[in-house]
Amino acid sequence: MPERRYNPSEIEPRWQRLWARERTWEVSNEPTLPGAPRASYVLEMLPYPSGEPHIGHLKNYALGDAIAHFHRRTGRRVLHPMGYDAFGLPAENHAIRTGVHPRRSTDDSIDAFQRAFRRWGVSIDWTRELATHEPSYYRWTQWIFLRMLERGLAYRKEAAVNWCPNDQTVLANEQVVDGRCERCGHEVEVRQLEQWFFRITDYAQRLLDDLDTIDWPEHVKAMQRNWIGRSEGAEVTFRCEELRLDYPVFTTRPDTLFGATFFVMAPEHPDVLRLAAGTAHEAAVHEYVNRALTESAELRGAADKPKTGVPLGRHVVNPVTGEPMPMYVADYVLMEYGTGAVMGVPAHDQRDWEFARAFELPIRPVVAAAGGEEPDVSGGAFVAHGESERLINSAEFSGLDAVAGREAIVARLERDGIGRAAVSFRLRDWLLSRQRYWGCPIPVVYCDGCGVVPVGDDQLPVRLPDIEDYQPRGRSPLAAAEDWVATTCPGCGAPARRETDTMDTFVDSSWYFLRYCDAHNDAAPWDPEVLRRWMPVDQYIGGVEHAILHLMYARFFVKALADMGLLDFQEPFRALFTQGMILGPDGQKMSKSRRNVISPAPIVERLGVDAARCYVLFIGPPDQDAAWSETSLEGVHRFLSRLWRLADALGERSPDAAVQPEAPTGDALALVRKANWAIDKVTGDMSGRFAFNTAIAAVMELVNEIYRHPEADIAARRFATATAASLLHPFAPHLGSEVYELLTGERVWEQPWPAADPGMLTAETFELVCQVNGKVRDRVQAATGASREALEALCLAAPGVTLHLDGREIVKVVVVPGKLVNVVVR
RNA sequence: GCGGGCGUGGUGAAACGGUAGACACGCCGGCUUUAGGUGCCGGUGGGCUUGGCCCGUGGGGGUUCGAAUCCCUCCGCCCGCACCA
Numbered sequence: 001m002p003e004r005r006y007n008p009s010e011i012e013p014r015w016q017r018l019w020a021r022e023r024t025w026e027v028s029n030e031p032t033l034p035g036a037p038r039a040s041y042v043l044e045m046l047p048y049p050s051g052e053p054h055i056g057h058l059k060n061y062a063l064g065d066a067i068a069h070f071h072r073r074t075g076r077r078v079l080h081p082m083g084y085d086a087f088g089l090p091a092e093n094h095a096i097r098t099g100v101h102p103r104r105s106t107d108d109s110i111d112a113f114q115r116a117f118r119r120w121g122v123s124i125d126w127t128r129e130l131a132t133h134e135p136s137y138y139r140w141t142q143w144i145f146l147r148m149l150e151r152g153l154a155y156r157k158e159a160a161v162n163w164c165p166n167d168q169t170v171l172a173n174e175q176v177v178d179g180r181c182e183r184c185g186h187e188v189e190v191r192q193l194e195q196w197f198f199r200i201t202d203y204a205q206r207l208l209d210d211l212d213t214i215d216w217p218e219h220v221k222a223m224q225r226n227w228i229g230r231s232e233g234a235e236v237t238f239r240c241e242e243l244r245l246d247y248p249v250f251t252t253r254p255d256t257l258f259g260a261t262f263f264v265m266a267p268e269h270p271d272v273l274r275l276a277a278g279t280a281h282e283a284a285v286h287e288y289v290n291r292a293l294t295e296s297a298e299l300r301g302a303a304d305k306p307k308t309g310v311p312l313g314r315h316v317v318n319p320v321t322g323e324p325m326p327m328y329v330a331d332y333v334l335m336e337y338g339t340g341a342v343m344g345v346p347a348h349d350q351r352d353w354e355f356a357r358a359f360e361l362p363i364r365p366v367v368a369a370a371g372g373e374e375p376d377v378s379g380g381a382f383v384a385h386g387e388s389e390r391l392i393n394s395a396e397f398s399g400l401d402a403v404a405g406r407e408a409i410v411a412r413l414e415r416d417g418i419g420r421a422a423v424s425f426r427l428r429d430w431l432l433s434r435q436r437y438w439g440c441p442i443p444v445v446y447c448d449g450c451g452v453v454p455v456g457d458d459q460l461p462v463r464l465p466d467i468e469d470y471q472p473r474g475r476s477p478l479a480a481a482e483d484w485v486a487t488t489c490p491g492c493g494a495p496a497r498r499e500t501d502t503m504d505t506f507v508d509s510s511w512y513f514l515r516y517c518d519a520h521n522d523a524a525p526w527d528p529e530v531l532r533r534w535m536p537v538d539q540y541i542g543g544v545e546h547a548i549l550h551l552m553y554a555r556f557f558v559k560a561l562a563d564m565g566l567l568d569f570q571e572p573f574r575a576l577f578t579q580g581m582i583l584g585p586d587g588q589k590m591s592k593s594r595r596n597v598i599s600p601a602p603i604v605e606r607l608g609v610d611a612a613r614c615y616v617l618f619i620g621p622p623d624q625d626a627a628w629s630e631t632s633l634e635g636v637h638r639f640l641s642r643l644w645r646l647a648d649a650l651g652e653r654s655p656d657a658a659v660q661p662e663a664p665t666g667d668a669l670a671l672v673r674k675a676n677w678a679i680d681k682v683t684g685d686m687s688g689r690f691a692f693n694t695a696i697a698a699v700m701e702l703v704n705e706i707y708r709h710p711e712a713d714i715a716a717r718r719f720a721t722a723t724a725a726s727l728l729h730p731f732a733p734h735l736g737s738e739v740y741e742l743l744t745g746e747r748v749w750e751q752p753w754p755a756a757d758p759g760m761l762t763a764e765t766f767e768l769v770c771q772v773n774g775k776v777r778d779r780v781q782a783a784t785g786a787s788r789e790a791l792e793a794l795c796l797a798a799p800g801v802t803l804h805l806d807g808r809e810i811v812k813v814v815v816v817p818g819k820l821v822n823v824v825v826r
Numbered sequence: 827g828c829g830g831g832c833g834u835g836g837u838g839a840a841a842c843g844g845u846a847g848a849c850a851c852g853c854c855g856g857c858u859u860u861a862g863g864u865g866c867c868g869g870u871g872g873g874c875u876u877g878g879c880c881c882g883u884g885g886g887g888g889u890u891c892g893a894a895u896c897c898c899u900c901c902g903c904c905c906g907c908a909c910c911a
Contacts, residue, residue, distance in 0.1 A: 626839095698848090
């Protein structure tokens with residue numbers, strides 16, 4: 001007779017059909033009544049639909065789904081939706097190559113993702129599904145943009161911006177990595193262009209402060225703090241008497257003001273050419289500025305580049321010493337930070353030191369080390385400035401420590417009206433316009449009479465027209481859609497032209513988590529009352545690659561919308577979990593060129609999705625990268641087969657199978673204890689932490705224990721097996737359901753999470769570890785409730801202990817009840 | 827340079843300051859099988875004078891009755907930012 005086998009390809013689709021038919025994972029927006037289950041919003045970052053989902057998606061949804069199932073079974077109403085980040089460059093670049101409309105390739109890919117997620121058995125409420133390229137969604141993206149515009153949080157300005165010549169569009173600062181385009185890797189150029197920005201810098205301080213209120217991984221918060229880059233210091237005004245012009249600079253080191261011996265401006269500074277005009281350096285300055293402005297960001301940004309610059313032929317006055325300081329233009333000064341000009345303090349700033357060396361400028365120390373003697377600045381700047389360093393060469397401030405000196409100098413500047421304490425941020429405004437087709441149209445028109453005019457709310461959405469030619473030519477391909485561009489001014493009715501730039505796709509994904517809550521609202525992007533039931537997201541799960549971009553933008557959106565009275569919370573994601581990557585079998589990042597890519601589809605087909613899901617969770621701590629191992633995957637599949645076979649062998653179904661037998665003895669007792677131990681272990685591993693790897697290991701131990709006790713009475717074996725299925729269900733929902741139903745006839749997802757019986761968590765005896773001077777010398781059985789004295793006596797009598805006590809003096813005995821006794825001897 | 831993190835068997839990894847290496851892979855052995863595979867059972871950190879002892883969590887030092895875990899220091903690796911005044 002052929003043995004029956006665990007057959008996931010039969011089991012899994014059967015359960016999936018039932019969940020779809022019964023709409024098991026849908027949740028309503030009904031107000032929660034007092035005493036009703038608490039709401040929980042579990043969300044994975046929405047996928048960008050391109051091709052088919054990869055193994056990283058599987059891990060992402062295996063994690064999120066395990067949390068969602070666990071929350072449901074511990075008595076919470078869970079919102080677990082799905083959507084697609086559907087606008088974006090890859091689909092558009094594909095269209096340029098093939099002529100296939102991005103909508104078509106995107107929709108095909110969305111179909112593939114939907115099929116995969118259903119085949120993976122992820123417990124999603126599909127009624128809330130959305131895609132950011134649908135007019136019903138981007139209508140509200142545009143609506144939010146208009147609210148930003150009304151509040152002055154969206155604005156146009158001309159600025160030096162990052163331009164990717166390959167993708168033919170501008171990029172946000174966050175999308176430039178090492179001077180290269182984050183997407184295509186092409187070197188980024190600097191161009192002076194008028195563009196749309198979001199005023200995220202208005203929120204810099206709040207974005208920084210509120211990091212303390214959210215439960216996010218420390219490294220992600222650190223990256224955001226770093227990116228926001230708050231610095232405390234002072235703004236000091238320097239005057240150019242020759243032209244009667246004042247130039248403020250920002251410095252974090254006002255304590256070194258007496259050491260400022262020169263003054264440097266960025267090549268982009270608007271006054272540079274004007275200052276040099278008429279001096280002997282005029283031509284040289286022109287040449288230098290032109291070169292600096294056309295140089296690639298990567299080249300200019302190199303920190304180890306020798307300092308270059310050109311004198312402007314002008315001077316400013318040091319406001320505290322009265323000395324003239326020569327002015328220079330140099331590309332180590334950035335226009336985007338501070339005021340675009342700096343005071344040069346070569347003795348105490350390494351960059352200024354290098355510049356002073358190159359231009360033979362005086363290097364005057366004004367801060368002394370702890371000993372009080374002048375620091376040696378012949379080899380580099382002296383940068384320490386704590387309470388143990390003292391000011392020197394600083395008139396009446398000499399002798400103060402650097403901290404007190406800084407405060408005193410700022411106070412003096414304030415009194416004289418030439419400076420004040422100031423804070424500066426590294427964060428820049430978010431450049432959101434893109435000269436590309438496949439994105440959300442920016443809902444404004446340009447009118448010769450009225451200027452920039454917002455499209456009326458009742459005219460939304462401004463639909464993205466179909467076009468034939470997607471090739472970008474330095475402007476949006478939309479500009480060629482003449483019929484679409486030509487419109488009338490909403491203000492005066494005169495002929496006007498539509499904005500042809502589209503929005504950065506990060507705008508689309510900065511609010512999608514709000515729309516899920518109220519996905520079918522036609523009158524508003526959401527009903528604030530409905531949002532109150534679900535937001536903020538209780539658990540957000542995704543890759544660390546979004547630590548700055550998406551996660552910072554979404555936080556900004558929520559704060560801005562809250563200020564408009566549209567939301568009543570300040571942070572979108574209460575808790576964040578960043579999953580580790582799955583690497584190829586060679587331990588390298590998966591890539592087509594390395595030919596080490598593992599696709600989920602064939603694995604799911606061969607071993608089932610439960611095995612794949614359990615494997616990616618069992619592989620190691622989920623926040624850690626891990627290499628794919630085919631043999632480990634098969635080991636997990638083997639474990640699932642073992643569980644299935646137990647259920648198959650244990651006979652007819654009965655609701656009693658899940659009930660713990662009363663007063664078990666012998667083998668049965670061992671099994672019941674192990675089952676309760678596993679309940680306790682898995683519950684602990686899933687509450688607060690995400691130790692799914694050890695949770696699955698605990699269920700493996702339980703299954704092993706059942707195999708080891710074939711003589712235990714059937715009730716105990718059925719109880720232990722049903723418990724294993726119940727505990728495994730969040731990770732292997734199909735097999736968990738199958739085994740639980742085979743044994744009990746019940747639906748596991750409708751069962752409350754099992755509770756351990758405290759009476760079964762401890763045996764009447766335990767193994768007492770007996771140590772001498774911290775080394776284990778014996779183990780003896782001891783009664784669970786035994787007194788400290790009794791445990792001490794047992795230990796002192798243990799043969800392994802007496803051997804090592806021989807002739808030595810007992811100094812002390814440490815007793816840890818229920819665990820061990822340590823005898824300290826001399 | 828600044829910030830965050832990591833270092834434990836052949837491998838992935840476990841371990842509220844309390845038995846280092848759970849669980850799994852791999853490997854070795856046994857049983858079942860005509861055989862292979864599957865399945866089940868057992869073994870598996872290193873060393874030695876092997877009923878037992880010694881060593882062992884990157885190196886060194888410290889706190890403690892007791893340290894992979896806490897502190898100091900050095901070494902190595904990974905990630906993020908980086909001419910941000």
